[in-house]
Amino acid sequence: MYKSNKKNLMKLTPIEVIDLSVLLRKDLILDKVSCSIKNNSITAVIGPNGAGKSIFLKTINGLTNIDNGKITFNKIYNNDEIRNKQAMVFQTPTLLRRNVKSNMDFVSNVKNKNGEIVIKNILKRVGLEGYDDKPARLLSGGEKQRLSLARALLIEPSVLLLDEPTANLDPFSLKLIEEIILEESKKGATIILTTHDMAQAKRLASDIIFFNKGKILEQTDANAFFRKPLTKEAKKYINGEILL
Amino acid sequence: MNILLDAFAKSFELVFTLNEDLFEILLLSLKVSGISLLLSCLIGLPLGTFLAIKSFWGKDAFLVLFNTMMGLPPVVVGLIVYLLVSRSGPFGWLGILYTPTAMIIAQIILITPIIVSLTSQIIEEISQEYKSLFASLVVPSHKAIIAYLFDARYSILTVVLAGFGRAISEVGAVIIVGGNIDHLTRVMTTTIALETSKGNLSLALALGIILLSIALTTNFILIRLKISAKRRMYV
Numbered sequence: 001m002y003k004s005n006k007k008n009l010m011k012l013t014p015i016e017v018i019d020l021s022v023l024l025r026k027d028l029i030l031d032k033v034s035c036s037i038k039n040n041s042i043t044a045v046i047g048p049n050g051a052g053k054s055i056f057l058k059t060i061n062g063l064t065n066i067d068n069g070k071i072t073f074n075k076i077y078n079n080d081e082i083r084n085k086q087a088m089v090f091q092t093p094t095l096l097r098r099n100v101k102s103n104m105d106f107v108s109n110v111k112n113k114n115g116e117i118v119i120k121n122i123l124k125r126v127g128l129e130g131y132d133d134k135p136a137r138l139l140s141g142g143e144k145q146r147l148s149l150a151r152a153l154l155i156e157p158s159v160l161l162l163d164e165p166t167a168n169l170d171p172f173s174l175k176l177i178e179e180i181i182l183e184e185s186k187k188g189a190t191i192i193l194t195t196h197d198m199a200q201a202k203r204l205a206s207d208i209i210f211f212n213k214g215k216i217l218e219q220t221d222a223n224a225f226f227r228k229p230l231t232k233e234a235k236k237y238i239n240g241e242i243l244l
Numbered sequence: 245m246n247i248l249l250d251a252f253a254k255s256f257e258l259v260f261t262l263n264e265d266l267f268e269i270l271l272l273s274l275k276v277s278g279i280s281l282l283l284s285c286l287i288g289l290p291l292g293t294f295l296a297i298k299s300f301w302g303k304d305a306f307l308v309l310f311n312t313m314m315g316l317p318p319v320v321v322g323l324i325v326y327l328l329v330s331r332s333g334p335f336g337w338l339g340i341l342y343t344p345t346a347m348i349i350a351q352i353i354l355i356t357p358i359i360v361s362l363t364s365q366i367i368e369e370i371s372q373e374y375k376s377l378f379a380s381l382v383v384p385s386h387k388a389i390i391a392y393l394f395d396a397r398y399s400i401l402t403v404v405l406a407g408f409g410r411a412i413s414e415v416g417a418v419i420i421v422g423g424n425i426d427h428l429t430r431v432m433t434t435t436i437a438l439e440t441s442k443g444n445l446s447l448a449l450a451l452g453i454i455l456l457s458i459a460l461t462t463n464f465i466l467i468r469l470k471i472s473a474k475r476r477m478y479v
Contacts, residue, residue, distance in 0.1 A: 063380060086380075
């Protein structure tokens with residue numbers, strides 16, 4: 001049974017994004033984006049395909065170059081110390097060509113985390129107990145994503161970035177991952193996730209950032225957003241209409 | 245046809261009578277090639293991985309250089325090493341000409357570019373997959389190099405085998421710097437060359453068969469390993 005005990009987390013929040021622009025191969029992917037992500041919030045980044053959601057997450061994680069603007073974590077620019085307290089789960093999990101346990105051991109070794117027991121508990125938590133010796137790349141889609149999340153949890157991140165963590169997953173994996181997201185939030189982590197699943201955004205998110213064509217059109221409280229979106233694009237998106 | 249049959253008979257006779265000279269030559273061949281391969285791997289595997297995962301000015305020039313060096317003519321390498329370690333050469337004071345050490349140096353020069361180039365190609369492929377994950381985890385370079393090499397281990401075995409193949413079958417360089425001295429620097433390939441020139445074709449062929457058997461056995465083990473790895477999606 002999960003117990004809510006707030007971790008002693010390095011404070012990386014609020015995350016301030018100011019006039020952020022990102023170019024990829026001369027294409028403007030993020031166009032003067034500004035927003036603020038509160039401490040201990042669950043922020044759902046939503047918007048149509050190609051709106052820039054994934055790049056936004058990767059930029060926060062320091063994986064893409066910033067062409068203009070800035071991102072600060074509790075007023076400090078991104079650096080390796082800050083990045084060491086973030087964890088990112090990619091939409092398509094990248095698993096090492098090893099077994100499940102070795103995938104966990106790798107992260108444990110890189111982050112100087114000790115503990116066979118910790119690894120065992122995390123694997124149990126994501127429903128992969130007894131999978132230690134199974135080759136990671138032979139797992140099912142849901143199991144792969146859960147292993148990817150387990151690696152992220154091993155870091156004990158202050159900021160957890162999840163890029164469509166439950167896309168195309170079975171109901172068991174979806175439920176388990178959502179439960180873990182809520183648990184991590186209760187422990188004090190700030191969570192930013194991208195999703196196309198409006199029901200999931202309603203279930204999990206405290207805040208919403210709505211992207212379209214590389215711009216943030218809305219950033220607001222989740223209840224307010226779903227009750228009364230301010231832009232016609234957001235209204236259309238929620239109603240499942242195509243945005244042109 | 246008779247020569248071939250004689251050769252097979254001779255090779256079996258040499259092996260099963262535990263011919264002392266043969267085993268001395270065989271052991272020296274394996275020792276020289278093994279040490280060359282080990283040292284080349286120690287240099288080439290991390291270097292090839294570094295070239296694959298790092299971006300820096302002049303990287304392409306390095307890759308072109310190592311790719312070109314893969315085709316280095318052994319006799320030219322032998323000649324250069326000879327000039328360097330001969331009495332009047334800059335390293336003449338080492339007194340290693342016509343010793344297995346000189347043969348090892350020549351073979352390292354021949355094998356290392358193969359290890360570097362092939363490793364670089366393999367790791368470049370795997371790094372496309374791992375790059376974002378490693379960047380996200382802030383994996384230090386030395387740990388990334390070890391991880392890449394470990395995860396590409398089954399493909400790297402092919403690289404090691406290619407290096408071993410080049411070393412064990414090489415004759416031009418080792419005959420120049422080793423001198424093919426009986427009981428000192430005589431290896432399989434130089435013996436084959438010598439016996440052929442003496443007209444002792446059956447013995448030369450027998451040694452060739454033994455050489456081929458070594459290559460076949462190593463390849464067989466490697467293929468079995470790769471099949472097993474593929475089943476677990478480790479390749």
